[in-house]
Amino acid sequence: MAELRRWAGEARAVDAAKARSRQQWLRRQAAEEATFAGVALDLAEHSATVLLKTTAGRAHRGRLVGVARELAVLRTEGRGVTIIVPWVAVASLRARRDRPTPDPGPRSLPLDLGLADVLSVVAGSRPRILVGFSQAQELVAGELQSVGTDVMTLRVDADPPATVYIRLASVTEVSLLGSG
Numbered sequence: 001m002a003e004l005r006r007w008a009g010e011a012r013a014v015d016a017a018k019a020r021s022r023q024q025w026l027r028r029q030a031a032e033e034a035t036f037a038g039v040a041l042d043l044a045e046h047s048a049t050v051l052l053k054t055t056a057g058r059a060h061r062g063r064l065v066g067v068a069r070e071l072a073v074l075r076t077e078g079r080g081v082t083i084i085v086p087w088v089a090v091a092s093l094r095a096r097r098d099r100p101t102p103d104p105g106p107r108s109l110p111l112d113l114g115l116a117d118v119l120s121v122v123a124g125s126r127p128r129i130l131v132g133f134s135q136a137q138e139l140v141a142g143e144l145q146s147v148g149t150d151v152m153t154l155r156v157d158a159d160p161p162a163t164v165y166i167r168l169a170s171v172t173e174v175s176l177l178g179s180g
Contacts, residue, residue, distance in 0.1 A: 037087060041067040043095055051094040054085060056137050056172040068111035071118065082176040086115050089134060089172035115168050119147040131166055132173040140164060
């Protein structure tokens with residue numbers, strides 16, 4: 001009888017080791033299939049606070065409130081400004097340590113939206129925006145007038161007032177001023 005108990009205990013230990021090994025293998029496989037946007041979607045679903053750094057060298061802290069095929073939408077801490085950042089301009093996301101973060105894995109994105117799609121919707125209310133550019137690390141503020149396939153029209157305050165046409169492919173971020 002003692003020998004049967006010993007064999008049963010050994011069998012349970014082997015089964016537990018196999019289960020741990022399988023879980024570890026599944027986590028590794030999921031991590032290998034992860035995408036950056038999928039990780040961001042997981043962080044958004046967990047309401048994680050992140051530090052988003054852009055390729056232009058700017059950093060924003062807040063919660064991801066939207067994740068789409070081509071962009072992320074961040075709501076900043078403090079003033080609660082909404083910032084739209086194309087994925088090509090995101091250098092990194094750092095999740096705060098005080099909250100558990102999900103293991104990365106394969107995800108499909110529910111929103112098939114690009115920067116032009118989002119800005120076209122927003123343009124109807126003619127918001128004041130701040131636009132960041134990749135190469136020049138320049139920021140331009142003004143009133144969003146319209147959005148085309150690959151261009152946005154911005155009315156900037158100058159003397160005399162001026163219209164600026166911005167190539168969407170050069171945009172690293174768009175802050176919706178007064179969106180708090």
